[in-house]
Amino acid sequence: MRRWLPPTLWAILVVISSSVPLPPINAPPGADKGVHTVLYLVLGFLSGRALLRGKTARVWHLLVLVVGLLAFGALDEVHQLWIPGRTADPIDWAADAAGSVVGIAASVAVTRASGRRAT
Secondary structure: OOHHHHHHHHHHHHHHHHOOOOOOOOOOOOOOOHHHHHHHHHEEEEEHHHHHHHOOOEEEEEEEEHHHHHHHHHHHHHHHHHHHOOOOOHHHHEEEEEHHHHHHHHHHHHHHOOOOOOO
């Protein structure tokens, strides 16, 4: 179960970073979408890697992981409703979702390239 430590720690970092109140800034609209994508890309990659290191990973396990990360991203967006200077933005959630899916796909590609069993 040690293989799940990196994605768990990263998920905690995501929640902590989204819990910090933001002061009003004059950033261009959509400037934060890249940050969302990268944070969740890393989470997807680490989670996919942890899953694929298991001996029984199957395609449906990857689908469950995708759904789980989509739900995590949605809950993180809702949680931001109570943080000063933050909002629950469906476009942020879409960036979270895209990053998660790309990260999981990257973990599958890296696993296959390294000759380990991917699914």
